[in-house]
Amino acid sequence: MEKISGLGHLFMTVFLYNFSVFMVAPAITDVTMSAVCPGEDQCSIAIYLTGIQQAIMGLGTLVMMPLIGNLSDIYGRKSMLTVPMFLTIIPLAILAYSRERNYFYAYYVLKVVTSMVCEGSVHCLSLAYIADNTPETRRASVFGILSGISSAAFVCGNLSTRFLSTPCTFQVSASVVAIATVYMRVLLPESVTDEIRRNAAKEEDQGSITVSLLDEDKNSRKNVRVFKTMPSVGDTVSLLRSSLTFSQAAIVAFFNSLGDVGLHAALLYYLKAKFHFSKDQFADLMVYLGISGTISQMVIMPILAPAIAEEKLLSISLFFSCTHMLLYSIAWAPWVPYASAVISLLAVFVQPCLRSIASKQVGPDEQGKAQGCISGLSSFAHVLSPLVYSPLTALFLSPNAPFHFPGFSIACAGFAVMIALVQSIMIRPVHPISSLKVSNSICAAEP
Known part of the structure; x- marks a missing residue:
């Protein structure tokens, strides 16, 4: 009962945190454009600023994710969750006060710095928390429920933005993440046992x-x-070499993140330039995406996960993810992005399947390390993706494009996911080794 109660409090914490983070997503594009290029629908500077932000954040999280995962194995998930949740409040509070140019740049700098710790940390630690409290046979379903909770928060956050003014959006966001932090500290039990x-x-x-x-x-x-609390490259390599399945899952995570980051970096600017979308249209689209994801992960995945092997479900999800990205890239009317959102109904199983596959390849006291390793490799994709997609997006949305294809960068993101799809097909089901420690299995393999 204590484990069930702990998962319930974790889900509420994740919901409140993601609600506060997602509700500012539709507004931040307009805020950025207003601060950098007021009165314009296309702005290369804004695109490059977003790309630089993502690259720096990715570089920081590349180092911080494995470290936070390692530390959570020693000091506990709850203690480590406090850090990113508290830091998230600071940049939001700045835009809650003012969205003028100087305040925007202050927000921009602090957002980059704090996101080195915050970006992905809450999700990574939540996955490790679930692995601590869930048997292997049910992990994929519970990971799917966690993603479904995040999707529900995505829907509620974007729906609330639809009815709030821009100043109120940031004020409510900062308040809710503060409430989430207090709620977590008071009610969430620690999952890492003394042993x-x-x-x-x-x-x-x-x-x-x-x-x-x-x-x-x-x-x-x-x-x-x-103490060697900072994981080295050798530690990551050893973890990747410990299991072929784990290394294949890591490759899939990298290319999937490479495509996802490229899509999210370009999509809103692409829709604003091509169809003149604004905050309300962005919110509507994100609500549709969130509803699709919530239904999928809360209803469909718990049904499919026991019936279909995780490896097959991963490949199916990657196929639909690739398809909906390519459909975005050739959108010929304002309703096409909404149709693409329907296809994403089966494109949201990637992360739950990946994380479940990875969690079964390590021991119970290495769950934070494993999830941190996957998150770190995904963060490396966050570093590379803006270097590729930001220039492509700016070029093909400008009058100087070599040929007329405004969605070219999104199509390239779809091809990156296609590579992940090919790799996922090569993953073969193996007996989980999570009853053993990776370090022990490595030592046993050595002569």
């Missing part, structure tokens, strides 16, 4: 360095242990 914490700390202890320092007061030497 898991000791095992994770012992692993860090074995990988630490002991140095000898001179104690001047006692004129003697003492040993001081420097």
